[in-house]
Every structure is written in C-alpha cells, then in structure tokens.
Amino acid sequence: MHPIEHLRYVARAGGGDPAGLAREAAFALGSLRADPANLVVASRRLIERHPDAGAMWWLCAQLLVSDDPSTLAWELADRLMDDPVVDRLVTAIPADATIVTVGYPPAVAESLVDRTDLLVRCADTEFRAGDLVRRLDRAAVAAEPITHDELARAVAEADLVLIEATAACDRRVLATLGSQVVAATATSAGTPVWLVVPTGTRIPHQYVTEVARRSIPDDDGWRASVDDLPLDLIDVVVNADGRTTEVAVALRPDCPFAPELLRTGIV
Missing domain, CATH: 1.20.120 (Four Helix Bundle (Hemerythrin (Met), subunit A))
Known part of the structure; x- marks a missing residue:
C-alpha cells in the first residue's frame, strides 16, 4: 500500500x-x-x-x-x-485475584489472556465488555459481564479494579467512558484502583488538556468519548517501569511538547 x-x-x-x-x-x-x-x-x-x-x-x-x-x-x-506495560501488568496482578475492568481496555486485555488463574468481571461501556469476555473465554480465563445493577457488589468483592488510560499526565487522566463511576465506587468500597498506562499515553499536560477539550464537549457532556478521572481515585499506577503508588511521578510525560500540533491554519 x-x-x-x-x-x-x-x-x-x-x-x-x-x-x-x-x-x-x-x-x-x-x-x-x-x-x-x-x-x-x-x-x-x-x-x-x-x-x-x-x-x-x-x-x-x-x-x-x-x-x-x-x-x-x-x-x-x-x-x-x-509494549512493556503488558508484561509489567501480568507479573503485578496477585495470584487468583478477582478483577473488575471497564469496557475493552486493549493493553489490559493483552495482559489478562496470560493469567488463567484470575476471575475477571467486565463492566460494560460502549457495548464493548462482551468483546473482552469473548477474548478471555478463548484464552481459558474466567470472565463474566456485569450489569450496572451488579456493579457495586462486584467492585466490593473484587481484589482490585483495572482502568486503562487513554491520555495522561501528572495533572490529569483521561480514561475509558465509565471509568470515573467504577473508580468512585471502588474508592467507596475500599477496593484498590489500578491505572494501567500503556506506552504512548503519557503526554504533556497541554496535549491532555486539548484531548479533553475535543473529547468532552462543554455544551453536551453526553457526547464525551472519554472520562475525566480524578487522580485522587487512583491508588496504583502500572507503566513501563512497573507498579508504583507514586501516582503523579508515574504519570509524568515521556514525550516532548511540539506546539505545532496545537496550531491551526496554513503551515
């Protein structure tokens, strides 16, 4: 091509x-x-x-x-x-854990297929939880979808909640739709929230702000394509360096800032 x-x-x-x-x-x-x-x-x-x-x-x-x-x-x-984050997550998750996920997180899915000892409960968003359940089923990983009515109980019974970032920095995290509700429910229940930060998602705060501006319209929040996830709902970050509880440090950008991406008009 x-x-x-x-x-x-x-x-x-x-x-x-x-x-x-x-x-x-x-x-x-x-x-x-x-x-x-x-x-x-x-x-x-x-x-x-x-x-x-x-x-x-x-x-x-x-x-x-x-x-x-x-x-x-x-x-x-x-x-x-x-992506080294996949291997880092595979080794970081405790044995025989029960986990709650949100939607279809690609890096998380790639990690979970290698952990047949886990039970994964998949909270739906954008009708993607079924895709994750089917993929895990094919890999012989126990997985089941959960409805909104079952969310609070599933999170309370889980060992941890896995949320995948789409764009993040040490000031702000954007994640899959539905992540904020699941994370807030987990915090209320005392269940640890792990943020998985795949390679490519730690970017300068100017970009994260722009991603939010374009993806979470001020005039109509129902058209948002990502969730704004407060940092105080995150207990652990898993990035290319491994697992850490130093959330802000682990979310520092690993790429430069090119202002040309934020400009419009003729070059």
Whole structure:
C-alpha cells in the first residue's frame, strides 16, 4: 500500500486500539519520508481524526521534533507493538485475584489472556465488555459481564479494579467512558484502583488538556468519548517501569511538547 493511502486508511479508521492506530500511522509516516512542512500537515490531520488517542499525540510530537523522523517512526512503531506495560501488568496482578475492568481496555486485555488463574468481571461501556469476555473465554480465563445493577457488589468483592488510560499526565487522566463511576465506587468500597498506562499515553499536560477539550464537549457532556478521572481515585499506577503508588511521578510525560500540533491554519 502506498504511504499516502496508508495514512488515509488510518485517518478513516473508526474506534479500535489507539496504540494500534498510532502504530499504523508510524508505519505510514516512516515510509512517506515527508518534509517537515508536510509532516506537520499529516500529523495535524491524524490528530483531528483521532483526537482522543493519546498514542497518536505521543507519536506525532516525537516525530515533529526529530532530526530523522522516518527512522524514528519505525522505532516508535516497535515500541508500541512490544509494549512493556503488558508484561509489567501480568507479573503485578496477585495470584487468583478477582478483577473488575471497564469496557475493552486493549493493553489490559493483552495482559489478562496470560493469567488463567484470575476471575475477571467486565463492566460494560460502549457495548464493548462482551468483546473482552469473548477474548478471555478463548484464552481459558474466567470472565463474566456485569450489569450496572451488579456493579457495586462486584467492585466490593473484587481484589482490585483495572482502568486503562487513554491520555495522561501528572495533572490529569483521561480514561475509558465509565471509568470515573467504577473508580468512585471502588474508592467507596475500599477496593484498590489500578491505572494501567500503556506506552504512548503519557503526554504533556497541554496535549491532555486539548484531548479533553475535543473529547468532552462543554455544551453536551453526553457526547464525551472519554472520562475525566480524578487522580485522587487512583491508588496504583502500572507503566513501563512497573507498579508504583507514586501516582503523579508515574504519570509524568515521556514525550516532548511540539506546539505545532496545537496550531491551526496554513503551515
């Protein structure tokens, strides 16, 4: 596929795994070998089409400040493909634990398929919990969907709640729709809330603020595509370095700030 067509495919793709979309964008941009001005245009268009994908902001910011973006694009694609967060989470979850998840968290799902000792109860959002249950069933992991009526009891009985970030910094966390309710319920019940931060989601606060602006409309909160998750509801963070209770430290951005992504108009 020609790189331009590949970029159009990524831009048109709906939903899906943000890291997977960013990885495909990295492949396309690595092959395109665009000059700086065209790279800015391509990056802005990708962000415009996927404003709530933190990994896309992470990718584009690093490419825009690089002296060799084509080579870096391939390196970043590899990092997104082999996310160390998955292995960190696999080893961090206690044996024989009962876990509550929200929707379909891609990195969490990738981790849970290797833990057949767990019981996973999946709270639904955007009709995605069924997808997680089916995937875990195929991997011989005990999993069951839970309704809103069952949420409080399921969370109270769980050993921990796993929530996956879509974009995060040490000031603010955006996560899957429904995460705030589940986290607040867990805090009330005394159940630990673990925030899983996949590679590509720790970005500068200016970007997180912009993701929130585009994804949580002020005039109609019902059209939000992410939840604003208060940091005080998070007990543990699992990132590429492992598990920690130092929430703000673990959420510090691991990519530079490229102001070009926040500008509009002609380059």
